[in-house]
Structure formats: structure tokens, C-alpha cells
Amino acid sequence: MSVFAGRDGFVASEAGPAAHYGNPVGEQRALAAGRAVVELGLGVVTISGPDRLSWLNSITSQLLTGLAPGASTETLVLDQSGRVEHAARVVDDGEVTWLLTEPTDAAPLAAWLDSMRFMLRVEVADRSADLVTLGRFDGSAAPDDVVVEWVDPWSSVTPGGWGYAALEAHPGSDWTLRIDVVTPDTAVALAESGAPVAGLLAFEALRIAAWRPVLADVDERTIPHELDWLRSAVHLSKGCYRGQETVAKVHNLGHPPRRVVMLHLDGSDGVLPVPGTAVELDGKDVGRLTASALHHELGPIGLAVVKRSLDPAATLTLTVDDVVVTAAQETIVPPEAGATANVPRLPRLGAVRRS
Template identity: 80%
Template sequence: MSAFVVRDGFVAASDAPGAPAAHFGNPLGEQRLLARGRAVVGLGLGVVTVSGPDRLSWLNSITSQQLTGLPTGVSTETLVLDQSGRVEHAARVVDDGAVVWLLTEPQDAAPLAAWLDSMRFMLRVEVADRSADFATLGWFGEAAPFASTVLPDPPVVEWVDPWAAVTPGGWSYAAQEAHPGSDWTLRIAVVTPGTSAAIAASDEPVAGLLAYEALRIAAWRPTLSDADERTIPHELDWLRSAVHLTKGCYRGQETVAKVHNLGHPPRRVVQLHLDGSDAVLPAPGTPVMLGDKEVGRLSASAVHHELGPIGLAVVKRSLDPTATLTLTADDVVVTAAQETIVPPEAGATANVPRLPRLGAVKRS
């Protein structure tokens, strides 16, 4: 059970046991507090640990990021790809000097741990799914909103999202003058259940996942929830933070290099600015239409406290970036304007002009 169920207004994000809060009765108010670094959000992430002296070199050999020699306490992100370069797993990574902590979407923790365990062979590593042992709390800014709260245990480890800048060895396809992720200051703490319960029982402001999701979409920040069975990292602009283009071989690397150096991703992510006139919000998975033709799928949607209804959608590369699209929700047709994230010409050799933002958002 989520520790925050004791808070007034708690509404669970799903029917799953222990699901975090979707909101506490005021999603937009919670979102404003979260954006200003004044609230904490229970993320309910999966927690997988890898211990042993070979942990970093082993993970380096089987995932997309450069992990050999990762300094203690430095945060990064990595992907597990299949032989064709499609995304199978994604993990936020930080090493505490003895253990690598992998934070992933809750539904991916057990599959990721099982896959890693199957790849150990004779190496000196141990893999464990520790999701039931810890909670994950997120906030924006350097100082945690709960820093003044008396906690029974300090955070076990803290992960700092690298999304604000292109990581070493990475590449960003976004061609905007001001990338909305440049002020993305997300931090995630792994804490004990006792610490989570102490914060829940305090007067510290809290926010639900609806608030976090709106901020994530506005920052163009991809997660595993935006991927499907065909997704390659280029389509979500995930080379920016989760792929090292010049590291050694790993499964799927040939596709990563070939698409980036010689071609273009077959699909591309766009941000959608949705018409909110009818007060309906299309759900993730909704088809994105151009006239009577399906041209993509919505992967995420939310109501942002400044931008209004927004979403992320993966569409065909050939789609006209200026075309007005439609989605249907509750039998209501919702029109949507596109904002280009990954341009049709994306690739190492592309000469993409810098584009103005449709609606820059700064946190204050």
C-alpha cells in the first residue's frame, strides 16, 4: 500500500496493489507546487539492484550507455535493446560504490531483473528486484522539499535526471531554439518504507502522478511508457540521454549506428497541443488521425497548468509537421496542432533549421 494513502483526497493511479496517487484532489494546484520545487511526488518506480565487482563493466556490455568507470553517485540512463535495436527495457542508473541501482517503470522491474539474471553467465554479479523494499520519491530542484522533516532513515540513494543537457556520447534531434527540457531538474530518492511513511504523515506538500506526467510531457521527456514493440531510441529523441554513440558493441548497436549515421528513424515523436474546448482528454493509445487515415498513436496526455491539454504522440516520419490532426475521446473529435520534437530529416547528416517554440515554459 502507498504510504500516501493516509493523505486527504488520495486517489490511486490504478487498481494495482500499492499504486501511487494520481492526485490528492487538486491536480493543477499540485502541479504548480511540484514545478516550483515545493512538493514531493510518490513515483512508485521499480527498483532493481546489481552488486558485485563486475557490475559496471557487465552492464556496459549489454546496454546502450557507457557505464564502465561510472563515478560513484553520478546519474545516467541506459536502455536494453533487442537485436533489431528496439527498446525492451529502460533504466535510470546510479552506482553507490558497491551497488548499481536501476530505477524503472513498475511493470518493468521483474522482467528487467529476470533478463539481467539470465545474462550473468560466469560473471561476478548478483541481480535482485528490490521494488518491495523501497519507495521512490521525486521532486524538482536541488533541495528536497522534505529536507526539514525528521526522517527515521536518510535516502538510500539519489538519482539526478540528465535530461537537461545532451549527455557525453549522446545526440539530440530536437531543433528548437529553447529545448523545454533545459530546466528539467528532476531528482528521485530511493527511501525506506519508514521514511516514506514519515513524509506522508508530515505536513509536507505532496503531488500525484497527474501533476508529474504533465510536467514530463511539457519537457519532452521520454519514458518506457512512450515505447511500443517497434520503438527504436531515435524515434523518442532518446539518444539525448540514454545512448552512447561511440562506445563498444552491445545488442542492437548496429541498428542504432545505421539509422543515425545513414538514415532517418521510421517514426518520430511530436508534442500535441490539444483543443480543450469540450473538456475531454484523449487517453494514451488513442489513434492519431489525418483525415480518415491513422498516422500515429498517442503515448501520453495530461492537462498542463500553463499549456493546457498536451500530449506526446509517435507518428509516421513522412507526416507533414504543419498538418492539423484529430483524435477521438468519448465520441468527441479533438483537434491537435503539432510541435516538432524529432524532425522528419533527423539523423547525423541532417541540416535542420532551428525552430521557434510554440509555447516555452519556465518553472519559477
């Protein structure tokens, strides 16, 4: 149960933390302005031992060797075909590497990591039940006695990464999320102090508006390029790891088969499509909604993964029960993303070159 359950207006989400406290839009404004904190309910996995960073570097997408104590980054676990299996926010305190992931992914991630230890000097532990994760934005003070803090790198393209979205006026440039890992006692003290709090609905709206991908946007086919995740979670020149060949091939020579867009949803009927809703053009399925929320300035918005070939100017529809909701696209990953190597086409063997 959430330590904030006693606060006035508390309405629980399916994951346990508050969905809201009675005023999602007001909470969203306070959270964005750095006047509130949000209980995120993330999973926490720790890795200890002298081989932890070099080992994690060899099996995930980010360059982690030499990660300085206190520095934050993000990494992905990919399958052999480059599809995303796990995602983790990473910070090392000099003795332990901390991985923050979605609550349902902590146990699977810890189990997979444990299976990959072999003879290396590492120990993996799922600490999710022992700790609380609190999110806040610049302007808010850190709680007392923070165990470790993760600073989101999403505001700019990280070293070794690549951004497919336009660099000018990227909405993520103002994304200043910090996640504080604290003990339950510290969280209880904060809850009892009367400090302003926001729910997950407020956080989700801000995340969507910043085009910030998380594991909830992933399905069984997702590769990092489709969500513009090379921006913060992939190092393109770090060397081999599982799935690296696909990452390099798509980025250098090909195009991601799908791409993420932000949808501006028509709110005239007061209907907000839920994640998983099919996105259609002229009655044909062209993608799926991965997230949706009511933003305090933009109104109803969502993220959707659509076919690469989809016309960016096309008006889309989503059907909720018998209500058809129209949606305008805002391009995040453009159709031409990828093929960065600009390899010249070679003439076919035996072809005659004409002047």
C-alpha cells in the same frame, strides 16, 4: 498500498501511488516550483559484485565503465533489431548499481539481467517491495535518510549522445528531476509530517511538457531515435552491444521511420484522449498517442509517435467516443533526423559523368 494513502484527498492511481490529492493543477504548480514531492512508485533493481558496471556496459546502450559513485545516467536494453525492450535510470553508490524503472518492468528486467550473468561476478535483485521512490524538483529539500539519489540527465545532451530536437529553448533544459530512494519508514515519516505532496497526474503533465521519454511511450516497434532518446540514454561511440548496429545505421545513414511530437489538444469539449488513441490526418491513421495530461500553463497536451513523412504543419485529429479532438503539432524529432554521416552518393557503375 501507498504510505500517503492517509493524506486528505488521496485518490489512488492504477499503479498504487496517488493520482492526485484533489487539486491536480495546484499540485502541479507546487511540484514544478520545488514545493512538493511525488511518490513515483518505480521499480528498483540492484546489481552488486565487482563486474557489475563492465557487465552492464556490455549489454546496454550507455557507457557505464568508470561511472563515478553518485553519478547518474540512463541506459536502454535493445533487441537485436535495435528496438527498446527495457529502460533504466542508473546510479552507482560505489558498491551497488541501482536501476530505477517502471513498476511493471522491474521483474522482467531483473529476470533478463539474471539470465545474462553467465560466469561473471554479479548478483541481481528486485528490491521494489522494500523501497519507496520519491520525485522532486530543485528547490525542495531531500528527505531524511536517502538510500540513493538519481539526478535526471535530461536537461542537456549527455556525453556521447545526440539531440535531434532544436537545442535552443529546449523545454527539457529546465527539467531538474531528482528521484530519492528511501525506506518505507522514511516515507511514512514524510507522509505524517504534512509535507506538501503531488500526484502522478501532476508529474505526468510536467514530463510531457519537458518532452521527456519514458518506457510508457514505447511500443513493440520503438527505436531510441524516434523518442529523441539518444539525448540521454545512448552513447554513440562506446562499442558493441545488442542493437548497436541499428542505432548506428539509422543515426548515420538513415532516418527513424517514426518520430515523436508534442500535441496541443483542443480542450473545448473537455475531453482528454487517453494513451493509445489513434492519431489521424484526413481520416487516415498516422500515429498513436503515448501520453496526455492537463498542463497548468499549456492546457491539454500529449506526446504522440507519428509517421516520419507527416507534414509538421498538419492539424491532426483524435476521436474519443464520438468526440473529435483536433491537435496542433510541436516538432520534437524533425522529419530530417538521422543521416548525420552525410555520405556522398557514389556514381552508378558505368554511369557517364557529365560536366
